[in-house]
Ligand SMILES: [Zn+2]
């Protein structure tokens with residue numbers, strides 16, 4: 078008799094019948110396993126949460142009073158008829174892939190992930206599995222990232238050129254993950270100022286022990302005069318706003334994987350855009366899937382149709398799962414965090 | 416290629432006009448002269464001869480990147496730009512020293528007419544050795560479309576700063592059909608006689624009049640005429656040259672053979688600014704733009720089309736008379752000389768005066784403007800009688816006062832993601848009106864909303880998709896929009912039987928329920944009005 082699959086796809090999220098829990102559900106459920114603290118994955122209203130110890134502080138900050146239990150990377154817990162473990166996804170600090178095992182059959186939910194180590198998030202670890210549920214935000218071959226140190230050097234050069242022209246550099250980046258990765262990755266050639274939304278998360282992560290440089294919260298009175306040649310890190314929505322103008326003469330840029338496409342950068346009428354993403358690029362997606370050794374792949378969250386077809390041409394049994402994660406608009410400046 | 420790539424990066428890396436002009440100025444002072452000429456040519460819409468078809472490029476690029484063609488096409492659909500797609504998908508090359516811009520173009524030109532294998536080998540060799548920016552630019556050269564976020568006016572301004580030659584004089588020198596392959600830089604910018612005899616003048620353009628004409632002062636100082644909806648053109652008759660140019664600086668003489676007799680009757684040294692229209696000789700007014708459109712795409716015109724959609728020029732202005740440049744003379748004087756010239760032509764010539772609209776007061780003109788739709792005009796042009804013929808758009812002397820658009824309230828039924836700068840938003844919508852209990856799709860529109868609105872609609876579309884057909888999503892008929900358009904015509908090709916001209920979204924009608932949208936019958940009434 079054929080058994081039901083380890084994970085099923087419902088209108089509330091990915092569900093494990095044998096363990097009676099959901100992974101990153103988007104409607105309120107009884108028990109939710111959460112891959113990471115971005116708002117499209119860690120939603121409000123579940124009864125019980127399970128996430129990595131590293132992910133919980135930001136989740137608590139964002140979701141307020143929640144009933145949550147922490148788990149260590151690699152630790153195995155039994156839930157109902159399955160064994161569950163969390164493994165680094167390399168996406169943002171505390172982010173995880175979730176592996177669910179039932180009698181030797183392993184399914185892995187990737188959450189959001191990135192293959193290249195960024196020096197801040199726990200490095201991506203490939204997990205051998207039978208079925209892999211993979212995001213594919215950037216699942217087209219036009220998305221291929223340069224090595225991080227090269228982009229960071231580009232950003233540092235931009236910052237230095239602006240500083241030499243007596244201008245402040247305002248860099249738009251997601252307040253959780255991208256912002257901290259950038260401040261840790263650029264060369265510290267001047268003061269780093271932060272928008273309140275960025276500073277709050279930065280303080281939480283710093284307190285957790287992540288190595289982050291000194292930052293100054295850009296409260297009233299902090300500007301290009303008090304901190305000449307500063308780098309300001311702010312949520313994308315702050316670019317071009319009245320808040321950004323208070324710094325005086327400035328250049329603005331946006332750091333996102335979408336900046337790889339010239340047309341998208343121009344839509345924001347931004348001069349500078351830096352291609353920095355916390356998601357896997359085309360090569361990264363393919364390498365990650367290969368490393369799982371899986372036969373079945375379910376793609377979600379991005380360019381699902383072409384990516385599924387590509388995978389099935391590569392010999393995978395590939396399907397599409399509709400989810401309510403960020404989808405195509407993820408990481409767009411008009412959106413919240415990804 | 417290095418200077419050119421650096422110029423491109425500088426232009427692309429800023430949104431500030433002053434920084435763009437500075438980068439161009441420096442380039443025009445330091446780059447190799449042959450490259451400067453080609454850059455001027457590219458930035459004024461000229462392009463090297465195409466040596467490769469876009470189908471070949473797609474196939475070669477997909478092969479070089481080791482991916483199936485369908486995946487290349489998906490990528491292209493997302494990026495929206497062929498040159499950029501190719502640059503992005505090819506394996507990273509380390510960018511050895513590349514030949515100069517003009518040398519690359521010379522080699523590309525030599526490839527035309529060669530066998531497929533020879534051309535393929537040459538293109539692949541370039542791809543393998545060019546760095547990322549150079550590769551994008553190289554692809555732009557071979558695919559033709561070259562836009563660098565720099566208008567011709569901006570380029571001319573920078574060239575003027577770099578050379579010290581007056582901007583208006585330069586604008587004129589850069590017009591016409593000079594060949595960047597053979598034209599030396601100094602001759603192009605310094606010599607008047609360097610171009611061919613058929614060189615046109617830069618077109619004077621009008622600015623839209625947003626408020627009423629009362630703001631323009633005494634009506635006595637103004638002249639009015641219809642704003643026709645055709646192809647703005649310049650007709651040139653000089654010793655050894657008879658030419659018709661479109662505003663896009665395209666030589667279209669051969670597409671409109673009916674103008675040929677004018678070569679025998681216009682005096683030498685004549686340049687006329689006017690509107691080319693397909694003319695309804697019975698009704699004494701233009702045919703719908705769609706009829707003219709049939710002729711635009713054709714290099715040679717079948718007899719049948721010459722009979723069905725005969726072309727005519729309605730003359731607005733006289734720029735050169737007896738070889739004398741009149742552009743500094745007042746419009747009133749130019750117009751008077753134009754009237755004399757046209758009156759001297761024999762009967763039946765395809766050149767007539769665009770009639771002046773007489774008026775005593777602004778109220779009087781406002782009343783007459785109402786007849787524009789009946790005349791198949793878009794509205795009224797207002798020109799200061801004392802105005803010179805400006806280069807380009809100079810606010811203050813020439814105004815276009817268009818009719819308010821027609822509008823219809825309709826519901827969105829399909830959504831499709833945009834291209835290029837809007838690739839990750841749903842921006843292209845198909846709209847329907849009611850026909851009894853059914854909804855009939857009748858137009859598409861993709862502009863007119865803010866990015867924030869498109870973002871909100873995108874999220875709605877993603878949550879409410881009923882069906883997907885490739886990139887298109889069917890959505891429940893719930894969102895109502897006010898659609899504006901400039902004209903309406905019969906169209907047997909469309910299910911609704913009608914087609915709109917210049918449709919766009921005017922606003923999102925969140926206040927309007929779906930059962931209050933307009934009906935197909937209402938659109939048919941508009942059609943009857945427009946056929947008059
Ligand atoms: Zn995320």
Ligand SMILES: [Zn+2]
Nearest residue numbers: 189402403415
């Ligand atoms: Zn996500």
